[in-house]
Amino acid sequence: MSISAKRATIRRTLMDSPVKITKISLVVPSLFHRDGIGHAVLSTRLAFKAAGLDVTIFCRRSDFSHNDIVTFEDTSSLITNNKYIESNIIIFFVGIIHNIFNLIWLGNGHALRIVRFHNVTPGNIAHGSTTALSDITYLDYPHFIHSADIIWCDSEFNRQAVIAHGASAQVISLPVRNIRRSPTRWSARRLIKIVYVGRLVKSKNLEDLLLAVEILSATATLRVQLTIASSSRHADASILKMIRDKARQAADSYRIRLKLDLSQSALDRLYRDSNIFATASLHEGFCIPVLEALSAGALPVTYSNSNLQYIGGGLSVLSHNDTPSALAAALEKASHMLLNRPADDHEPYLEVAAGTFSFDEFDAATAAYLQNFTLEALGSQMIRSIQSNTSRRGYSHTNSC
Numbered sequence: 001m002s003i004s005a006k007r008a009t010i011r012r013t014l015m016d017s018p019v020k021i022t023k024i025s026l027v028v029p030s031l032f033h034r035d036g037i038g039h040a041v042l043s044t045r046l047a048f049k050a051a052g053l054d055v056t057i058f059c060r061r062s063d064f065s066h067n068d069i070v071t072f073e074d075t076s077s078l079i080t081n082n083k084y085i086e087s088n089i090i091i092f093f094v095g096i097i098h099n100i101f102n103l104i105w106l107g108n109g110h111a112l113r114i115v116r117f118h119n120v121t122p123g124n125i126a127h128g129s130t131t132a133l134s135d136i137t138y139l140d141y142p143h144f145i146h147s148a149d150i151i152w153c154d155s156e157f158n159r160q161a162v163i164a165h166g167a168s169a170q171v172i173s174l175p176v177r178n179i180r181r182s183p184t185r186w187s188a189r190r191l192i193k194i195v196y197v198g199r200l201v202k203s204k205n206l207e208d209l210l211l212a213v214e215i216l217s218a219t220a221t222l223r224v225q226l227t228i229a230s231s232s233r234h235a236d237a238s239i240l241k242m243i244r245d246k247a248r249q250a251a252d253s254y255r256i257r258l259k260l261d262l263s264q265s266a267l268d269r270l271y272r273d274s275n276i277f278a279t280a281s282l283h284e285g286f287c288i289p290v291l292e293a294l295s296a297g298a299l300p301v302t303y304s305n306s307n308l309q310y311i312g313g314g315l316s317v318l319s320h321n322d323t324p325s326a327l328a329a330a331l332e333k334a335s336h337m338l339l340n341r342p343a344d345d346h347e348p349y350l351e352v353a354a355g356t357f358s359f360d361e362f363d364a365a366t367a368a369y370l371q372n373f374t375l376e377a378l379g380s381q382m383i384r385s386i387q388s389n390t391s392r393r394g395y396s397h398t399n400s401c
Helices: 001-014 034-052 075-079 082-086 097-106 142-147 156-163 205-218 235-247 264-272 290-297 324-340 360-372 374-393
Strands: 025-033 056-064 067-072 089-094 110-115 148-154 193-199 223-230 255-261 276-279 299-302 351-352 355-357
Touching: 025 034, 025 082, 025 097, 034 299, 034 374, 056 082, 056 324, 075 082, 075 097, 089 097, 097 142, 148 255, 148 374, 193 205, 193 264, 193 290, 193 324, 205 223, 205 235, 205 255, 205 276, 205 324, 205 351, 223 264, 235 255, 264 290, 276 290, 276 324, 290 299, 290 360, 299 324, 324 351, 351 360, 355 360, 360 374
Parallel strands: 025 056, 025 089, 056 067, 089 110, 110 148, 193 223, 193 276, 223 255, 276 299
Antiparallel strands: 351 355
């Protein structure tokens, strides 16, 4: 089926739903470049607009200037906007605590209300505590638990958090860029290139990652290069200082590089040039970099908490526990596998969370898994969810269009 035929099918499906869907509002507090929630908002916009639907984004702040993005000063200016009033569907993107989400119980009086739940990093994790994640209350949004018509979660981890609070939810994945995948690479010079891509904030736990790389370089018979790629925007100054200090103090057996504000093409080159993507993050609701690394041919090695245990689809190497020594052991295991690749690519050798693969099998499994994270997959998942939920509930809100 051609792309245009698929778009026509999606539009026809929505028009035939119990709610005649033509106008959609996306509500989010802030819309920023290279931000996970911003990525979800813009991807949702693209998926619906591809079907010819009228989509408007409402936010308090935005890095973008598209003509379908409306910034609002307060709740009253939002609920009196004609585009908002006329919407058949309103999707609230919940990833921080914000008073705009008090509107979830109200919507606009007739629209289908959907919450796109991205999880909220618990306060003690965000500020550097290592309290067990199981002790954290993730959801402090009783109004969206009881008021939303549909709850979409980025990941199985987030879905389980919603279910634990007595609501039902569906996993609607996010699309991820395909960075021109190349076969899983290895190094003939006994140099392992590790990359971290992500924010420089307490919850990402860069201290553990740096310590794990230091342990790896001291115990393994190989040279290690760690490149940390991030945005300078909202970066924690103390973490920047720690990285720079560690880079100066690094022993001859390993090297630390800090790359800030890379262009998209430079970031893609960095992914493709790396053997391993690593993170010691304490909390992830999704974690796009794991999928970007897989698409570029780098092997993810991560802690096993939160959504890190799911996001790799079994194609990651997970640490046995969330400690620097355990992460160093996982990094050493991954490095050994990449450095000692067998001559026969059909030989089962690569041991990851889902089992042992040959390199050919691993590359094929990765390519298949990444098909779940395309813009087309996102559009299809959203449409099926809307159609099944409105049909099952016999949705009867008055349609203003």
